[in-house]
Amino acid sequence: MEDERLDAVILGASGFTGKYVVRYFLAQLDRDGGQRINIGIAGRSRSKVAEALRWAAAPSLPPANIPIIEADVTSPPSLAALCRRTKLVLNCVGPYRLYGEPVVSACVEGGVDYLDITGEPGFMEKMEAAYHQRAEETGSLVISACGYDSIPAELGVIFHSKQWKPPSVPHSVDSYLALESDKRIVGNIGTFQSAVLGVANVHDLQKLRRSRPRRAKPQIPGPPARKAKLIEHISSIGLWALKLPSSDAIVVRRTQTFLAEDPQGLPGVNENSDFAEKRKNFWSEVKPLHYGVYIGYKSLLSVAGTIFTGLNVLLLGSFGWGRSLLLKYPEIFTLGLFKKTGPTEEEVKSATFKMTFLGHGYSDESCLLQQKTKPDMEIVTRISGPEVGYVTTPITLVQCALILIDQRHSLPKGGVFPPGIVFGPTDLQERLEKNGISFEVLSKRTIS
Structure with missing residues (x-):
């Protein structure tokens, strides 16, 4: 059911940048009033993602309630299954020119919001050309360049x-x-x-x-x-x-x-x-x-x-x-x-x-x-x-994600946009x- 879906999933959590994103997000989970954000972490290898979670949580033990999801950008069924479990994907799998489009496609078709940290103009402009109209229809908000770029x-x-x-x-x-x-x-x-x-x-x-x-x-x-x-x-x-x-x-x-x-x-x-x-x-x-x-x-x-x-x-x-x-x-x-x-x-x-x-x-x-x-x-x-x-980059990406989680009603229904026009x-x-x-x-x- 909708209310059982995760608030966000970090895809590519075992990558060099991904593990830093996980570490920063772990510090943002507890909210005022006792509420807690529910996130998952995903990647090709369950063992490597689990290792990244232990690294990110150190010196504390990793939280027991964070699901580890196996998902591979070369496997559309795994990406579709991932999108059924979350409202938002933070994609840390690059280079995006090689690996980004299957994730965008799965999010758009699933009506799931999408953020990434790419600095690749060719990828961003191609995604806007190919998916903007469909994302408007399905209610998927696709926003690239949410890291230090840009x-x-x-x-x-x-x-x-x-x-x-x-x-x-x-x-x-x-x-x-x-x-x-x-x-x-x-x-x-x-x-x-x-x-x-x-x-x-x-x-x-x-x-x-x-x-x-x-x-x-x-x-x-x-x-x-x-x-x-x-x-x-x-x-x-x-x-x-x-x-x-x-x-x-x-x-x-x-x-x-x-x-x-x-x-x-x-x-x-x-x-x-x-x-x-x-x-x-x-x-x-x-x-x-x-x-x-x-x-x-x-x-x-x-x-x-x-x-x-x-x-x-x-x-x-x-x-x-x-x-x-x-x-x-x-x-x-x-x-x-x-x-x-x-x-x-x-x-x-x-x-x-x-x-x-x-x-x-x-x-x-x-x-x-x-x-x-x-x-x-x-x-x-x-x-x-x-x-x-x-x-x-983890700070900017995760804060953009928190705005999507907290203020989704104030943001556009869907489409492929640069971050400034959405988050300004x-x-x-x-x-x-x-x-x-x-x-x-x-x-x-x-x-x-």
């Missing part, structure tokens, strides 16, 4: 845009990601594999985009966005910046497209009048803007290391033999940035991030009518928090702030 970017752009109070208006904002640690910054092989496959399939994404109907574009006042330089020094924040081909910009642009089509946002399936008013007021304060993504370093030597990695992926990722080499020897081709074993627990604990948003616009919208097209105002905001892949008007930002992810305004000033 919750900080989505909420960061929204937070930044809301700082431009009338009569000021934004024109553009660029984000600069700085990763900091007193140990080495290390990613796992799954993240690297997704990047390599993205290069290999870039033409498929271009073909998909050409095949889709044109949609509304956000109306951004002022001149076109400036041409980005590959490398530049940003003196106002003290960083060398390297332009990135990031999924964050694509996800933010998708949210702005939905907002251009529905300026008041997406109505909830059974939202009350108070939330409807809140949603409309919220989006009335968010202005469209051009968005660029950079990674920031304090030294040019670090920039050179990232360029070395990027060139290897670009040059070798288009060939089968090249991809095999990249994935067989990631430590060599990335100078140790990615390892098959992933980061150690100490490396995870020591890492933090700062994402600085440097925005330019106009102190008064009337400046545009006077043909003064050069921005005369600058606002700098920042999001900062713990390590991006295994601390921040909710209390997601406040939840993240309570969990160690800060939002702050650094400065506002006029410029010449």
Whole structure:
């Protein structure tokens, strides 16, 4: 029966990221008033999933009331059975280009909500094209990019845009990601594999985009966005910046497209009048803007290391033999940035991030009518928090899941969406702030 279904199931619980998601979710199960969230964990191997649960619960014993479900992304019947047992799937099985679609398909057909942590634009756009209409019909809410890719970017752009109070208006904002640690910054092989496959399939994404109907574009006042330089020094924040081909910009642009089509946002399936008013007021304060993504370093030597990695992926990722080499020897081709074993627990604990948003616009919208097209105002905001892949990502994913569990009536009935357009008007930002992810305004000033 419906009320016997689990609130959520974590699929891929024994994976490197999945076990961190399990650990964080275990700490969120007990609610005010004695209520408890009922979750399950799933994967191909019952023994490996059980081992991940023991790791996640340590030093305590694992809860006895969390079911372990065998489910394999290559077995549609097992995924259908999984969906019959839950209202929500948190999919941690990547690369999503290879393994994501069967899970989305099962959730959509079962009318089950779906969240993931992908940063793969090709997968996200393909899922929207293939499943949006059916998801609307079945009441399945499918939301990708709910990890570090791309919750900080989505909420960061929204937070930044809301700082431009009338009569000021934004024109553009660029984000600069700085990763900091007193140990080495290390990613796992799954993240690297997704990047390599993205290069290999870039033409498929271009073909998909050409095949889709044109949609509304956000109306951004002022001149076109400036041409980005590959490398530049940003003196106002003290960083060398390297332009990135990031999924964050694509996800933010998708949210702005939905907002251009529905300026008041997406109505909830059974939202009350108070939330409807809140949603409309919220989006009335968010202005469209051009968005660029950079990674920031304090030294040019670090920039050179990232360029070395990027060139290897670009040059070798288009060939089968090249991809095999990249994935067989990631430590060599990335100078140790990615390892098959992933980061150690100490490396995870020591890492933090700062994402600085440097925005330019106009102190008064009337400046545009006077043909003064050069921005005369600058606002700098920042999001900062713990390590991006295994601390921040579980926080953002699970908090999105808790909103789905607690506030489902205030969210759209179904469809395939980016996270910003769904979670923007909710209390997601406040939840993240309570969990160690800060939002702050650094400065506002006029410029010449």
